[in-house]
Amino acid sequence: MTDHQDGPVKSITDLARIAGVSVSTVSRALTSKGALNKDTRRRIQELAAHHGFQLNVAAQNLRLGRTGAIAVLLPLGHERGQHLSDPFFMAMLGFLADELTERGYDLLLSRVLPAGDDWLDNFIRAGRVDGVIIIGQSDQGAVLDRTAEHYNPLVIWGAHAPRNRYLTVGTDNEEGGRLAARHLLERGRGRLAFFGNVAVPEFAARYEGFLDALPIGARDRVELVHAHVTPEASHRVAADYFAAGHRPDGIFAASDVTAMSVIAAAAEQDIRVPDQLSVVGFDDVPLAQLSNPPLTTVRQDIQRGAALLVDLLCKRLSGERPESIQIAPEIVRRESS
Structure with a gap:
């Protein structure tokens, strides 16, 4: 491998100059986030390996005001004895983890037992994530409505209702x-x-x-x-x-x-x-x-639902205003009936 390197590669800017591409292109190549030609991605990764350069993702996210993480919250206002081991939760979380990984995000998971009306706002103010997916509305509709008024990257798995101010993906x-x-x-x-x-x-x-x-x-x-x-x-x-x-x-x-x-x-x-x-x-x-x-x-198509939750959240993060989506159910006939 040859290049026109005049000194050590100390920054993403140095690597971008050697590769003849923009800093954002190098970032996409090294974080595997965003669309990029496969050959370009591979060439930049090989250059980085050749020069022993590793991207400090945490520092980059700090500069950009990002965390690289998405929260998945399960508010249990009505069913406080329910656990993450619930089969529905397990299935949904598995699909969400796959979808978020494909988008280059980490998943921050939390089971929430609401103790007041400000639990969601307090979580968001902590600045630990770039966006929030909530599984189930529980009895927290008023909390979700209030937060949705001022926080855009928020999507809820649950039943759609015209009165809701928040974005939902759910089954009919x-x-x-x-x-x-x-x-x-x-x-x-x-x-x-x-x-x-x-x-x-x-x-x-x-x-x-x-x-x-x-x-x-x-x-x-x-x-x-x-x-x-x-x-x-x-x-x-x-x-x-x-x-x-x-x-x-x-x-x-x-x-x-x-x-x-x-x-x-x-x-x-x-x-x-x-x-x-x-x-x-x-x-x-x-x-x-x-x-x-x-x-x-x-x-209810949980896998499709997880994909839609992540897709709508990413659209919100990019400034778009997508509409809520409702998925059609189907009856699966087995021996119990």
Whole structure:
């Protein structure tokens, strides 16, 4: 390798002069961020290796007012016992990590138990990240609205509502509920129950869609069973429900975790699924296929959702003003119904 180097390469400017390109091009080549011709990227990386030059990314980010990190926050205002090990969270976080890595960002993860109305503003003021992705609105809609008024790089995974001031990516939860209801009706089920915490906006929308697809006379007969989303809590609620003598022939659960807990509790009471009871979940997490029996569920495309969250956040970071996106759900028929 030959070049016209007259002295040691001490800075990115020196390397840019040797390579005959701009400083920003060298930065993109050495950080693997941004669009760049593959041959150009390789040539600059080889030059840097030849001269023993390493880019101080932290110093560069400091100069540019960037951190190189994106926060993924999980506010648990309504379900404080929920953990990151939840199958839905695990799936979503894996896809988000992949997408952010592709964009050259680090992921800063935090499980938040809101103790006041200023938790999000306090986090942002700390200056640790370039943008924020929030998984689930929980009961924090007012907080999100207020922060969105003054902080642009913020995207939320959750149900879209016209009143929201913040940007969302999420599944059409009402349509998901309608799909579940139609499926149970097709299976000839008429004694129905819904398991879920309707204080959660997404779960409330699933419940409303479920009722909407039922015949008018059947809506008032649906049992609403308040169930938390953790496996232990939802299993306890289902076990007590069946032990009290309740015998629906169709259950729609607000999440796959709750649905699988219902199936386990039913088995303990010798209620055969699906012969005596059809169960439908929501999410289609990887564990749904391994349930016994495999779980019929309303699938939301978590992988596509993660890609859209990152894409919309990057657009916000570049000054664009994208609109919220709603993803269509689909019913996945398995043996539990």
